[in-house]
Amino acid sequence: MKRRDFVKLSGLGMGASLLPAGLVAGHRISAEDLLNSGPDTAVKKRMADVALNAAKSKGATYADVRIGRYLRQYLFTRENKVQNIVNSESYGIGIRVIANGTWGFASTNEMKPESIARCAEEAVEMAKANAEIQLEPVVLAPQKGVGEQVWKTPIKKNAFEIPVKEKIDLLMEVNGAALKNGASFVNSNLFFVNEQKYFASTDGSYIDQDVHRMWPTFTVSAINKQTGRFKSRDALSAPIGMGYEYLSDNPAEKIIVPNGPTVYRYAYNMIEDATAAALQAKEKLTAKSVPAGKYDMILDPSNLGLTIHESVGHPLELDRVLGYEANLAGTSFATMEKLQSKSFQYGSKIVNLKADKIQPNTMGLVGYDDEGVPCKQWDLVKNGVLVNFQATRDQVHLLGEKESQGCSFAESWDSVQFQRMPNVSLQPHPEKYSIHDMIKDTEKGIYILGRGSSSIDQQRYNFQFSGQLFYEIKDGAIVGMLDDVAYQSNTQEFWNSCARICDKDDYRLFGTFFDGKGQPGQVSAVSHGCPTTRFNGVNVINTGRKI
Amino acid sequence: MAILSQEEARKIIDKVLSYSKADEMKVELTGGRSGNIRFARNSVSTAGATNNLSLSVTVVLGKRIGTSDINEFDDASLEKAVRRAEEMARLAPENPEYMPMPGPQTYAKPQAFVETTANMKAPDRAKLAGASIKSIMASQLSGAGFLEDSSSFNAIGNSKGLFGYHKNTSVNFSLTIRTPDGTGSGYAAGDYNDVTKLNTGSLTDIAIQKAKASQKAAALEPGKYTVILEPLAAGELIQFMIRAMDARTADEGRSFLSKKGGGTRLGEKLLDERVTIYSDPTDVQIPSSPFSAEGYPHERVTWFDKGVVKNMSYSAFWAKQKGAKPLPEPSGFVMSGGTQSLAELIKGTEKGILVTRFWYTRWLDPQTLLYTGLTRDGTFYIDKGQIKHPVKNFRFNESPVIMLNNLEALGIPERTRGNMVPPMRIRDFTFSSLSDAV
Numbered sequence: 001m002k003r004r005d006f007v008k009l010s011g012l013g014m015g016a017s018l019l020p021a022g023l024v025a026g027h028r029i030s031a032e033d034l035l036n037s038g039p040d041t042a043v044k045k046r047m048a049d050v051a052l053n054a055a056k057s058k059g060a061t062y063a064d065v066r067i068g069r070y071l072r073q074y075l076f077t078r079e080n081k082v083q084n085i086v087n088s089e090s091y092g093i094g095i096r097v098i099a100n101g102t103w104g105f106a107s108t109n110e111m112k113p114e115s116i117a118r119c120a121e122e123a124v125e126m127a128k129a130n131a132e133i134q135l136e137p138v139v140l141a142p143q144k145g146v147g148e149q150v151w152k153t154p155i156k157k158n159a160f161e162i163p164v165k166e167k168i169d170l171l172m173e174v175n176g177a178a179l180k181n182g183a184s185f186v187n188s189n190l191f192f193v194n195e196q197k198y199f200a201s202t203d204g205s206y207i208d209q210d211v212h213r214m215w216p217t218f219t220v221s222a223i224n225k226q227t228g229r230f231k232s233r234d235a236l237s238a239p240i241g242m243g244y245e246y247l248s249d250n251p252a253e254k255i256i257v258p259n260g261p262t263v264y265r266y267a268y269n270m271i272e273d274a275t276a277a278a279l280q281a282k283e284k285l286t287a288k289s290v291p292a293g294k295y296d297m298i299l300d301p302s303n304l305g306l307t308i309h310e311s312v313g314h315p316l317e318l319d320r321v322l323g324y325e326a327n328l329a330g331t332s333f334a335t336m337e338k339l340q341s342k343s344f345q346y347g348s349k350i351v352n353l354k355a356d357k358i359q360p361n362t363m364g365l366v367g368y369d370d371e372g373v374p375c376k377q378w379d380l381v382k383n384g385v386l387v388n389f390q391a392t393r394d395q396v397h398l399l400g401e402k403e404s405q406g407c408s409f410a411e412s413w414d415s416v417q418f419q420r421m422p423n424v425s426l427q428p429h430p431e432k433y434s435i436h437d438m439i440k441d442t443e444k445g446i447y448i449l450g451r452g453s454s455s456i457d458q459q460r461y462n463f464q465f466s467g468q469l470f471y472e473i474k475d476g477a478i479v480g481m482l483d484d485v486a487y488q489s490n491t492q493e494f495w496n497s498c499a500r501i502c503d504k505d506d507y508r509l510f511g512t513f514f515d516g517k518g519q520p521g522q523v524s525a526v527s528h529g530c531p532t533t534r535f536n537g538v539n540v541i542n543t544g545r546k547i
Numbered sequence: 548m549a550i551l552s553q554e555e556a557r558k559i560i561d562k563v564l565s566y567s568k569a570d571e572m573k574v575e576l577t578g579g580r581s582g583n584i585r586f587a588r589n590s591v592s593t594a595g596a597t598n599n600l601s602l603s604v605t606v607v608l609g610k611r612i613g614t615s616d617i618n619e620f621d622d623a624s625l626e627k628a629v630r631r632a633e634e635m636a637r638l639a640p641e642n643p644e645y646m647p648m649p650g651p652q653t654y655a656k657p658q659a660f661v662e663t664t665a666n667m668k669a670p671d672r673a674k675l676a677g678a679s680i681k682s683i684m685a686s687q688l689s690g691a692g693f694l695e696d697s698s699s700f701n702a703i704g705n706s707k708g709l710f711g712y713h714k715n716t717s718v719n720f721s722l723t724i725r726t727p728d729g730t731g732s733g734y735a736a737g738d739y740n741d742v743t744k745l746n747t748g749s750l751t752d753i754a755i756q757k758a759k760a761s762q763k764a765a766a767l768e769p770g771k772y773t774v775i776l777e778p779l780a781a782g783e784l785i786q787f788m789i790r791a792m793d794a795r796t797a798d799e800g801r802s803f804l805s806k807k808g809g810g811t812r813l814g815e816k817l818l819d820e821r822v823t824i825y826s827d828p829t830d831v832q833i834p835s836s837p838f839s840a841e842g843y844p845h846e847r848v849t850w851f852d853k854g855v856v857k858n859m860s861y862s863a864f865w866a867k868q869k870g871a872k873p874l875p876e877p878s879g880f881v882m883s884g885g886t887q888s889l890a891e892l893i894k895g896t897e898k899g900i901l902v903t904r905f906w907y908t909r910w911l912d913p914q915t916l917l918y919t920g921l922t923r924d925g926t927f928y929i930d931k932g933q934i935k936h937p938v939k940n941f942r943f944n945e946s947p948v949i950m951l952n953n954l955e956a957l958g959i960p961e962r963t964r965g966n967m968v969p970p971m972r973i974r975d976f977t978f979s980s981l982s983d984a985v
Contacts, residue, residue: 027616028603030635082640088616105595109618126594129669133677135590168640185799223800228807230800230914324587326691326732327723330906330923330984416593455907455942457921462942462982464919466911486911486919488942488980519585519693520595541979545915547803547817547948 025412026070026090034087034160038069038196041150041208048200050113051095054120056202060097060104060127062140063120064201064371067093067111068413071194073160077171078187079179085164092413095120099127101137103394107414141393141404143373145204151367153212154360155243159192162244170247174274178220181278184230188218188274191239191513193525197370205372213363213525215239215513216247216270222281231284231483233277233468236261236302236450237268239511239525241363255506257532258439259478260471261449263300265508266361280469280481287483289544290470296445296499297487297538298438303448303467304426305510305528311491312346312353313424313528315460316380317407318389322398324419328519330458333491334386336398344386347495352427353381355390357406362423362527363511370417373406380424384496392419411522418518426530429501435532438500445473446485446540451510453486464488466543484544494535502531549578549598549699550665553712556702559620563604564706566629569636571607571648572706573842576600579699584672587691589680596669606632607648610641646863649842649873650707657713657834661741664716665698672696675720679751683724686755692722696742703842711838718742720750723924724758725985731937732985733757734904734924736779738964740834757903757925764937766981767928773899774976775892775929778961780902780922782968784947787908788916789824789880792850794859794869803916803948804859811859818854818951821885825849826877832962839875848877854951884969885957892958892972894932899972901927901934905943916946921982940985941978950976 048065055063070090076083092109093116104127108119171188178186195211217239221232240246250267257263261276299307315332319325322336338344347353357364357375368374371393379387393404410417439447450468457463470482489497511527551559560574578600585593605614606629613635617628672694683690700714721736734757735750776784788803797804797811804812827847828837837845841863849857858874866873893901900922908920922940929935950973958970 027618028614030631081643085639102591103593105593107597126669129673130591130594133591133673133680221801225800225809228805322588323689323691324592326587326725327693327721414597416595418593453909453911453919455909455919455921457940457982457984458906458923459984461984462921462980464942520583520695543911543917543944545912545917545946545949547915547946
C-alpha cells in the first residue's frame with residue numbers, strides 16, 4: 001500500500017467505496033483462501049534449488065532466493081458502514097545474485113522450473129551488464145549456512161482464522177461507542193499481515209518463516225459547525241507483532257495516566273479507547289492554544305516512539321551514513337568519524353538505545369533476516385555514547401566487523417532486499433519511577449500522547465513533531481488541555497536534554513506499519529519501545545494559523 | 548506480453564463479462580513493464596526489472612460487492628476469478644453507499660505512449676546512468692541517482708457497455724550531488740512521457756553547479772522571507788492542496804474548503820487572482836489517463852479560476868447526494884504562470900531566498916492546510932537581483948492557501964512530478980527554524 005493511499009483511506013477524506021488498485025499488493029482473494037497453507041517446504045526447496053543452480057551455472061559467485069507468499073486482510077469502516085474488506089495474496093520468487101562482483105536481481109510470479117531458471121539467468125545478465133559501471137566489487141561478510149530451519153511468530157490467535165463478521169462487529173461497536181460519546185465522524189480499520197517467507201542461498205541455508213503482525217486503528221473527529229472548527233483524535237494503539245489476542249481486554253496491560261486517558265501495553269481495548277477519543281476530540285475543540293516557548297516535555301511511548309524512529313533509527317542506518325540513500329532519504333549527521341571517536345555524546349548518560357530483532361511482540365521480530373542471517377540484539381547508544389550502526393552483509397566490513405547484524409529486508413518477493421531498520425528501543429531506567437512521579441516532578445511542562453505530524457531533515461538534525469493529546473503541567477499537576485502544539489529540536493540537543501526515564505513497568509511499544517525507504521520505494525514495519533520520558537527545555541511552537 | 552492492444556484487451560474483458568449474470572460487473576486489465584537503475588557513491592548499487600499483467604473482476608449483487616484479481620489468462624482461470632468475486636459478493640455486507648456503475652462514456656485521447664520509452668532496456672539505463680556518473684566523477688564530486696522507466700496500459704469494461712483503454716509511458720531521473728567535504732549538495736530531476744526529452748547531461752550539470760555553489764552556507768535568522776520557489780518546491784505544496792479538494796469532506800465540515808456555519812467555499816475567491824489551476828488529460832506536456840478507476844471521464848476541469856474555487860471532486864455517491872456530477876480527482880494539474888524565466892524572477896528580487904526543493908513535507912492542520920518541511924539541496928540568498936551566497940537550510944511552517952495569497956510573481960510553468968508548475972516569488976513565507984543539514 002502506498003502511504004498516500006493509506007492516509008486517504010484510513011482517516012480523513014475517506015469516501016470512495018472501492019479502493020484504488022495501488023492499495024492491493026497482490027491478488028484479491030476470499031477470506032477462506034487466506035487459510036490455505038500454501039506450498040509445502042519440500043516444494044519450495046526444489047524451486048529454490050532450481051534458481052540457485054541456474055544462477056551458478058551462468059557464473060554467479062553467490063545467489064539467494066526468496067519465495068514469498070504474502071497474505072493481507074484490510075477492513076475499512078466509517079460510522080455504521082463497511083466501506084471495504086480486502087483480502088489479498090501475493091506469491092512469487094525473487095532471485096539475487098553476485099556476478100562479476102556486481103549485484104543483479106530479477107523476480108517472477110511464474111513458479112514453473114523453466115521460468116524460475118530463466119529468472120535466475122536474467123539476474124545474472126543484469127549483474128554482468130551493470131558491472132560496467134561498478135567501481136568496486138561487492139564484499140560479502142561470510143555467513144555459514146544454517147541448513148533447514150523453521151521459525152514462526154509466537155502468536156496465540158491467528159487473526160486470519162477469526163471470522164470477518166466478528167471483526168466487522170468489533171469495528172461497528174468501536175464506531176458506535178465513538179458516535180454515542182459525541183463524535184461527528186469515525187473511521188476504523190483493521191490490518192492483518194501474514195508473510196510466509198522461504199529463503200535459500202548458496203551458503204547452504206533453507207529457512208522457512210511464518211511472520212504475523214497487525215494494526216487496529218481509528219480516527220475520531222468532532223466538529224463545531226458554528227465556529228467552523230474540527231479536531232480529531234487517532235487511536236492510541238500500536239501496530240504490533242502479535243495475533244488477534246492483542247484485541248482483548250486485560251486490566252493488567254492497562255496504565256491509567258494522570259488526569260488523562262488509559263494507555264495500553266500488550267492488550268488493546270479498542271472500544272474503550274474510541275470512547276475516550278470521542279470525548280477528547282470534543283475537548284480539543286475548546287482547548288487553550290499553546291503559548292510558544294521552552295517547556296519540559298513528557299512524552300508517552302505512543303509519541304516518543306516516532307521520535308526514536310526518525311531521530312535514532314534512521315540516522316544510524318549504515319547505508320544512509322555511507323551515502324546510498326543520498327538521492328532520496330538523505331545521509332546522516334551520525335558519521336563514521338563520530339562512531340570511530342567512541343566519544344560522540346548522542347544523548348545524556350541515562351540514554352541507552354538498543355537494536356533488537358528478537359524482542360517479543362515487535363513487528364521487526366524474525367528468526368532470520370532476508371539474507372539468512374540469524375537475528376540478534378546489539379547496542380546503538382550506550383550511556384549516551386554512539387557505539388554502533390545497523391548493517392547488512394555487504395556493508396559490515398566497513399565497520400571493521402566480520403558478521404552481519406541481520407538488517408536485510410525486502411517488502412515483497414519482487415523487491416530487492418536492502419538495509420532496513422531493526423526494532424530500535426530506548427531502555428527503561430533501572431530505578432523505580434512512574435509517570436505519576438514524573439508529572440509531580442515537573443514545574444512547567446507539556447505531556448504529549450499519540451502520534452502526530454512529523455518531519456525531520458535529510459541528515460536528521462532538525463525535527464518537528466506533534467501529537468494527539470497535549471496536557472499542560474504546572475507545578476507538578478496537569479492543569480488542562482492544550483492545542484496547536486509542536487516541538488522542534490536538534491537530534492543531539494534533544495537526546496542530551498533527556499532528564500528522566502520511567503521504569504520497565506511503563507515500557508510500551510510504538511510501531512510504524514508503512515515505513516518508506518529506497519528507490520523504487522519499499523515499506524517495512526518496525527516497533528520502537530520505551531517508557532514515558534522527560535526532555536527538559538524543549539522548544540515548542542504554536543501551529544495555529546488562519547486562512 | 549504485458550502491453551495488450553485495445554482489441555486484445557476488449558476481447559478478454561468481453562469474455563470475462565460473459566461469465567456472469569450478476570446485477571453489475573466491472574473488469575479491469577492492467578499491465579506493463581518497468582525497469583530501474585540506482586547509483587550512489589558514483590557506482591551502481593541496485594537495479595531491477597518487472598513485468599506484470601493483471602485482471603480484476605468486480606461483481607455486484609444488489610448492494611453487495613466482491614472483487615477478485617488474477618494474473619493467469621486461460622479460460623478456466625478467468626472464470627475462476629469471476630466465481631471467486633461472486634462468492635465474495637455473496638459474503639460481503641451490503642454497502643448502503645453503493646452507486647450503480649456508469650454506462651458508456653466518451654473519453655479524450657491523450658497521446659501518452661511513446662515507443663522509444665517503451666523500448667528501453669537495461670543497457671540503455673546503464674548508459675544514461677553511466678554518462679551522469681562520468682560527468683560527476685570528472686567534477687570530483689559524489690553522486691547518487693535513480694532512473695526508472697515504464698510502459699503500461701489499463702483497460703476497463705463493465706456490464707453496462709462501458710469500455711476504456713489507455714496506454715502510457717514514463718521516465719523519471721533524479722540525482723543528488725554532494726561535495727567531498729560534505730558542505731555542498733545539489734539536486735535536479737526530470738520526468739517525461741518521452742525519453743528523448745530527458746537530458747541527463749543538463750540535469751547533471753545543474754546538480755553539479757548547485758552542489759558547488761551551495762558549499763559553506765551562511766546562517767540566516769528564521770522568520771518571514773520573500774522566497775523564490777523553483778517548480779519542484781512550489782509544486783509539492785500545491786499538489787497537497789489539489790488532493791484535498793474532495794467535496795464530501797468539505798460538506799462534512801472537515802476541510803480547508805469548509806465554511807464557518809456550514810457549507811463549502813465553492814465560488815469564493817480563496818487565492819490571489821493570478822492563480823488559475825486546471826487539469827486536462829490531453830495536455831501535451833502532461834498527458835494522463837482519460838478515465839478514473841470507476842470509469843468516469845477525466846476531462847478538462849478548472850479547479851481555481853483567477854483565485855476562485857470553481858470545482859471540487861465528487862465521488863458518485865456524494866455527487867448524487869448533492870445533485871452534482873461525479874468528478875474524479877485529477878492525476879495531474881497545470882498552474883498557469885507568467886512569462887518570466889527563473890533567472891528573470893531572481894533578477895527582479897530585491898532581497899529573498901531561492902529554494903530548490905522541499906523535503907519531508909507533512910501536514911500539521913487539515914483545517915488551514917498548514918504543512919511543515921525543510922529546504923534542501925540548494926538554498927541561496929538573493930540580494931539586489933543576484934544570488935549572493937548559499938544559506939543554511941530552513942524548516943518552514945506554511946500553508947499553500949496562505950502562500951498563494953502572498954504571491955508576487957509567476958514564471959514560466961515547467962513539468963515537475965507529472966504537473967505543470969511555474970516558479971513563483973512569494974512574500975512573507977514562514978521559516979520557523981534553521982537546520983544544519985546539507
